Amino acid sequence: MVDLLEKYRAAKERHDLLASIGVDAVGLVNDRILSPTRAIIGGREIILAGTNNYMGVTFEPECIRAGQKAMEEFGTGTTGSRIANGTYSLHGQMERALAEFMGRRHCMVFSTGFQANLGMIAGLCGPDDTIFIDADSHASIFDGCRLSGAKVVLFRHNDPDHLAKRLARHDPGKGGRLVILEGIYSMLGDTAPLRDFVALKREHDFQLLVDEAHSFGVLGEKGRGLAEREGVEEDVDFIVGTFSKSLGGIGGYAVSDHPDFEVLRYTARPYMFTAAPAPASIAAALCALKIIREQPERRAWLRTLSERLHAGLKAEGFTLGVDEISPVVAVICPDEKAAVAMWNGLLQAGVYVNLALPPGTPNKLSLMRCSVSAAHTEEEVDAVIAAFVAVRRQLVEQGLWPRE
Amino acid sequence: MSVDRQQVEATIRDLLAGYNKDGVELTPETDIAADLNIDSADVLNFVMEVEDAFDVDISLNELSDVRTIAQLVDLVAERVGA
Numbered sequence: 001m002v003d004l005l006e007k008y009r010a011a012k013e014r015h016d017l018l019a020s021i022g023v024d025a026v027g028l029v030n031d032r033i034l035s036p037t038r039a040i041i042g043g044r045e046i047i048l049a050g051t052n053n054y055m056g057v058t059f060e061p062e063c064i065r066a067g068q069k070a071m072e073e074f075g076t077g078t079t080g081s082r083i084a085n086g087t088y089s090l091h092g093q094m095e096r097a098l099a100e101f102m103g104r105r106h107c108m109v110f111s112t113g114f115q116a117n118l119g120m121i122a123g124l125c126g127p128d129d130t131i132f133i134d135a136d137s138h139a140s141i142f143d144g145c146r147l148s149g150a151k152v153v154l155f156r157h158n159d160p161d162h163l164a165k166r167l168a169r170h171d172p173g174k175g176g177r178l179v180i181l182e183g184i185y186s187m188l189g190d191t192a193p194l195r196d197f198v199a200l201k202r203e204h205d206f207q208l209l210v211d212e213a214h215s216f217g218v219l220g221e222k223g224r225g226l227a228e229r230e231g232v233e234e235d236v237d238f239i240v241g242t243f244s245k246s247l248g249g250i251g252g253y254a255v256s257d258h259p260d261f262e263v264l265r266y267t268a269r270p271y272m273f274t275a276a277p278a279p280a281s282i283a284a285a286l287c288a289l290k291i292i293r294e295q296p297e298r299r300a301w302l303r304t305l306s307e308r309l310h311a312g313l314k315a316e317g318f319t320l321g322v323d324e325i326s327p328v329v330a331v332i333c334p335d336e337k338a339a340v341a342m343w344n345g346l347l348q349a350g351v352y353v354n355l356a357l358p359p360g361t362p363n364k365l366s367l368m369r370c371s372v373s374a375a376h377t378e379e380e381v382d383a384v385i386a387a388f389v390a391v392r393r394q395l396v397e398q399g400l401w402p403r404e
Numbered sequence: 405m406s407v408d409r410q411q412v413e414a415t416i417r418d419l420l421a422g423y424n425k426d427g428v429e430l431t432p433e434t435d436i437a438a439d440l441n442i443d444s445a446d447v448l449n450f451v452m453e454v455e456d457a458f459d460v461d462i463s464l465n466e467l468s469d470v471r472t473i474a475q476l477v478d479l480v481a482e483r484v485g486a
Contacts (some may be wrong), residue, residue, distance in 0.1 A: 135452065
């Protein structure tokens, strides 16, 4: 019998080689977190520019107090699932607040964003159904599809014509059809051409789920996400989101106007058979939602800083993943070795960004994935750009990065 | 579409050439992902090319049973009625 972990030998060898170049990117430890944009890593203060902390709410005094109060009143954990002993008044409050914020009748809160996708996709779809997903979908979407047992068909990234072709030649049989899109795709920061996708509903029958994990709080006048910005909320049947980005906590949610939506509470297993989110976590996220609602200037500032980082890196000759402006700014590296060297150099220079390598990236790209926070200052964004320039200069000298 | 099994196999081999960077010799028993060292993302890109070439859908579920070129040819041939 072969050892079960033997199958990962190639992955392990690659990891060990990359880690040997400098710091192990997947094992990085923040020794202390000083603010939404600063941490102590390896004994030094680092600017955090890869945290998905879009609204910069993780240290809001009001939210910290709300979390502390909830922990004192409700205890440290729920010790049970939503359908048993784990539903507290706080969970209901959060669901009502999110439904209202999103302009929907129903909301379910899940324990993580990943589980929200698992629960929604596997809850909505079964073996008779077909799910059409973008080829660049997040792992939680792929895994939710697998869990559902539905037939899964891929279409090319952000290509409504390709989806239309698939829908046209597909016979739904006795099942339903679900199309899944994302608001902002997490690796390159591009948005789905949502109006074009929605237009397909006029010719083809399907229900639509949009994952607004990276666009919630960020896009739209009210911060509801891409569907709001594109004016197509009525055509999106289900929206999934997370607490772990703009809301600065941990948890997930789904909202819908579907009259039977609540049936998922006792049919979606990733909702039913996991402990309900901790009281402090829900109370802090509820407070963060209030801040997002009351301070639209955060969204405007995030946009300003995103433009600044985008334009600054471009002016310095870096190749970015997409031209579209979003808080996700991905710098394309010449190859994997250059990416690992750049990532280590940036950390040395006092800047943390995400190292993103294939196959977790589209088109085999090796990326320095930056994400901007509304808590950043212009000086911090400029420091990030300066660090990129300085490290590139070193890498050019070492022959790791092509001379311009 | 009227194609025979040989044509299906020829087209699949042509499409696979773009992913066969190490120039591994292709046989019906070649394991597409393992032998050609193609990562999971590229397997999906390759399958989308096959789907477009034959105007058929190959779901991820069906794909989980496919490892070799011969198995993929069988699946596509059955789908196009070859």
